[in-house]
Amino acid sequence: MSATPTLTDTLLRVRGTVQGVGFRPFVHRTAVRLGLRGWVRNDAEGVLLRVHGEATRIAALVDALHHEAPPAARVVAVEHSNPSADEQPVGSHFTISESDTSRGTAPAATTPPDLALCADCERELLDPTDRRHLYPFINCTQCGPRYSLIEQLPYDRPRTTMRAFRMCAACEREYHDPLDRRFHAEPNACRVCGPKLSLTDPSGQPVAASPDALHAAVAALRAGRIIAVKGLGGFHLMCDAAHEATVAELRTRKHREEKPLAVMFPDLATLREYADVSPVAEKLLTSPEAPIVLVRRFENSRLAYSVAPSNPWIGALLPYTPLHVLLLRAFQGPLVATSANLSEEPLCTDNSEARERLAGIADLHLAHDRIIARPVDDSVVRLSRSGQAILLRRARGYAPTPLRLPSALHETTLCVGAQMKNTIAVASGDQVVVSPHLGDLGNAATQAVFERTIATLSELYEARPLVVVHDKHPDYASTHFADRTGLPQLAVQHHLAHVLACLLEHEHAADGVLGISWDGTGYGEDGTVWGGEFILLEKNRATRFARLRPFRLLGGDAAVKDARRVALGLGHEMDLLGPLCARFRFSPIEHSTLQQMLVRGLNSPLCSSAGRLFDGVSALLGLCLRNNFEGQAPLHLEAAATRAAGARTSLPFDVVRAATPGAYLDIDWAPALSQLLRDPRGPDELAADFHRGLARAMVAVATEAGVGTVALTGGCFQNALLHDLATEALGNAGFKVLTHRHLSPNDNSIAAGQALAALWGLTSVELPS
Numbered sequence: 001m002s003a004t005p006t007l008t009d010t011l012l013r014v015r016g017t018v019q020g021v022g023f024r025p026f027v028h029r030t031a032v033r034l035g036l037r038g039w040v041r042n043d044a045e046g047v048l049l050r051v052h053g054e055a056t057r058i059a060a061l062v063d064a065l066h067h068e069a070p071p072a073a074r075v076v077a078v079e080h081s082n083p084s085a086d087e088q089p090v091g092s093h094f095t096i097s098e099s100d101t102s103r104g105t106a107p108a109a110t111t112p113p114d115l116a117l118c119a120d121c122e123r124e125l126l127d128p129t130d131r132r133h134l135y136p137f138i139n140c141t142q143c144g145p146r147y148s149l150i151e152q153l154p155y156d157r158p159r160t161t162m163r164a165f166r167m168c169a170a171c172e173r174e175y176h177d178p179l180d181r182r183f184h185a186e187p188n189a190c191r192v193c194g195p196k197l198s199l200t201d202p203s204g205q206p207v208a209a210s211p212d213a214l215h216a217a218v219a220a221l222r223a224g225r226i227i228a229v230k231g232l233g234g235f236h237l238m239c240d241a242a243h244e245a246t247v248a249e250l251r252t253r254k255h256r257e258e259k260p261l262a263v264m265f266p267d268l269a270t271l272r273e274y275a276d277v278s279p280v281a282e283k284l285l286t287s288p289e290a291p292i293v294l295v296r297r298f299e300n301s302r303l304a305y306s307v308a309p310s311n312p313w314i315g316a317l318l319p320y321t322p323l324h325v326l327l328l329r330a331f332q333g334p335l336v337a338t339s340a341n342l343s344e345e346p347l348c349t350d351n352s353e354a355r356e357r358l359a360g361i362a363d364l365h366l367a368h369d370r371i372i373a374r375p376v377d378d379s380v381v382r383l384s385r386s387g388q389a390i391l392l393r394r395a396r397g398y399a400p401t402p403l404r405l406p407s408a409l410h411e412t413t414l415c416v417g418a419q420m421k422n423t424i425a426v427a428s429g430d431q432v433v434v435s436p437h438l439g440d441l442g443n444a445a446t447q448a449v450f451e452r453t454i455a456t457l458s459e460l461y462e463a464r465p466l467v468v469v470h471d472k473h474p475d476y477a478s479t480h481f482a483d484r485t486g487l488p489q490l491a492v493q494h495h496l497a498h499v500l501a502c503l504l505e506h507e508h509a510a511d512g513v514l515g516i517s518w519d520g521t522g523y524g525e526d527g528t529v530w531g532g533e534f535i536l537l538e539k540n541r542a543t544r545f546a547r548l549r550p551f552r553l554l555g556g557d558a559a560v561k562d563a564r565r566v567a568l569g570l571g572h573e574m575d576l577l578g579p580l581c582a583r584f585r586f587s588p589i590e591h592s593t594l595q596q597m598l599v600r601g602l603n604s605p606l607c608s609s610a611g612r613l614f615d616g617v618s619a620l621l622g623l624c625l626r627n628n629f630e631g632q633a634p635l636h637l638e639a640a641a642t643r644a645a646g647a648r649t650s651l652p653f654d655v656v657r658a659a660t661p662g663a664y665l666d667i668d669w670a671p672a673l674s675q676l677l678r679d680p681r682g683p684d685e686l687a688a689d690f691h692r693g694l695a696r697a698m699v700a701v702a703t704e705a706g707v708g709t710v711a712l713t714g715g716c717f718q719n720a721l722l723h724d725l726a727t728e729a730l731g732n733a734g735f736k737v738l739t740h741r742h743l744s745p746n747d748n749s750i751a752a753g754q755a756l757a758a759l760w761g762l763t764s765v766e767l768p769s
């Protein structure tokens with residue numbers, strides 16, 4: 001017996017990143033396959049469909065919207081409603097309708113991030129019969145530049161830097177054919193009509209033009225030259241990663257002593273000859289986001305020592321633009337691919353600017369005439385043992401994908417982030433758009449990019465901010481900028497912003513959760529330096545429940561570089577200053593000066609920083625005495641602990657009633673450190689015990705707090721071992737553990753947390769008296 005199928009007529013609203021990513025052709029194909037009638041169009045809120053047909057087939061379409069959308073699309077929600085009488089009617093087929101621009105532009109729906117070369121384009125790139133064979137700027141709706149070339153919204157070619165190139169008839173045809181993969185691919189181009197490659201010397205004189213530019217560049221790389229290569233969001237400096245003298249020369253020219261350099265490998269198979277690549281790492285490396293992934297290098301790998309001196313990990317990435325693919329295939333080996341900038345400055349994006357700023361660094365420039373509207377760095381990801389991705393730098397591929405706030409803000413809000421690893425965010429309605437990583441506002445060039453990004457994001461999203469949110473630190477450049485805007489201001493405590501960023505990702509309320517917010521330094525509510533904080537959130541109120549036992553940061557900022565000074569500050573609390581001064585070979589005169597500073601608190605502020613505790617312990621174990629780059633001493637401590645996997649012992653951290661006002665509980669590290677100084681075992685075992693001891697202390701504090709959920713956040717959770725141990729220990733003790741997935745645990749996420757703080761009016765951490 002067969003019943004007549006029920007026919008349904010319904011509207012489907014699709015939210016997320018669904019414009020400019022081949023979404024309408026995908027909907028068209030799927031609807032036709034399912035025999036549905038109706039239409040699909042872009043509008044202010046994303047994509048709208050009207051479908052007419054059997055209910056089961058419509059359900060199958062909805063399922064496909066969620067699970068079969070093009071890789072570049074991000075479907076956040078599909079909402080059903082009944083069509084109103086004045087809605088565009090359904091015809092006899094399924095069609096793609098004109099965009100509805102009557103209600104303005106959908107900001108967040110229209111700015112996809114830059115994406116890596118897709119498999120279809122790569123096939124065409126390497127197919128001798130394809131008209132784009134070996135064309136270095138091939139792209140489609142699933143890949144290529146977006147955010148880095150958009151000048152204004154709506155996202156249409158005349159408002160991108162591609163407006164300089166007029167499409168030829170063949171490209172034009174693809175662009176207007178709804179069934180073509182390049183339907184509305186804004187950067188669509190080919191050899192006839194698109195950008196061209198050039199190789200120039202540092203003065204801008206052409207050395208070779210397409211198609212010889214690439215081969216001349218490869219010959220120069222083989223000869224040990226350093227080449228500035230223009231990619232998607234800026235220039236890289238590239239050179240032979242297997243040639244020690246070349247890499248050492250790059251370090252000398254770039255004034256970069258020890259910080260690891262990223263390496264681009266021709267393909268996964270080659271990378272596997274050099275490093276251990278887990279299935280999760282493989283998935284990330286080959287994803288449209290194509291970040292740099294930290295992988296464990298093989299001891300005997302043929303990479304130059306100077307790529308990552310005494311570092312067990314290397315930052316690996318695969319070619320993500322067609323130009324990179326062609327370059328690496330021709331070179332047939334790994335190339336250093338480090339951001340083309342001087343330390344801490346923003347990436348070079350403009351051809352002439354690159355020649356100027358990279359004078360004396362790059363021997364040649366392999367560039368092109370597609371303009372980069374704004375710098376976008378490579379993203380950096382590492383993996384926890386359980387295979388969870390930890391974002392160390394959120395940039396290309398991930399930003400500016402918007403996040404959703406739990407409810408709408410009344411006013412468009414600008415969040416200016418922190419100081420180091422700065423990002424900014426523009427929050428409007430229930431969306432928050434976080435910029436890519438901008439860098440350290442300590443230098444003027446990054447500050448300029450910061451101000452430009454604020455202007456462009458506000459412009460792009462047609463969102464004139466009416467409120468500005470900043471960190472409570474009075475001296476951050478971002479705080480000074482907020483002062484200058486003349487807008488009403490909200491100041492948010494740094495570690496609270498970290499916790500809120502984590503809650504934002506998990507759509508968790510500010511209730512019944514303990515935020516473990518551990519980082520290097522942040523401005524505390526009491527004016528001291530915080531960084532080892534346990535913030536209890538109950539009924540939308542935040543309290544500093546516990547902290548690391550405070551100690552003096554000897555020499556203030558000087559201690560951030562010199563890990564020995566942190567060790568002395570810790571030792572001073574334990575009456576061990578003398579022996580430690582001797583251990584670190586300070587003279588008796590220096591000892592006496594340092595003692596005076598500590599006793600009187602001269603230029604030695606109190607801090608509760610977990611990041612500094614890691615520095616101090618790294619120095620005490622003789623693993624690293626100086627941070628030549630940020631986080632170096634903790635990295636060595638983590639590497640040592642990872643070598644000593646397997647044991648179950650831990651150093652004793654005591655959870656005690658706070659010795660001074662400011663929190664309910666202190667984690668006292670003194671018992672752990674005194675055992676560490678007495679224990680005859682080697683540094684690897686002690687480093688491991690140190691990590692495990694901290695994880696146990698977290699469980700003890702969380703138990704005292706009496707909550708069911710714990711959020712782990714802050715730069716210290718870039719440490720994969722700490723992340724794993726804390727997650728496991730808390731999980732085993734029955735806590736639900738929230739960690740960052742789409743945002744970074746570090747200060748890249750402060751701006752996102754500030755947005756949620758503004759929405760909830762939750763800006764301060766209360767101190768127990």
Ligand SMILES: [Zn+2]
Binds near residue numbers: 140142
């Ligand atoms: Zn493509």
Ligand SMILES: [Zn+2]
Binds near residue numbers: 168171190191194
């Ligand atoms: Zn063309």
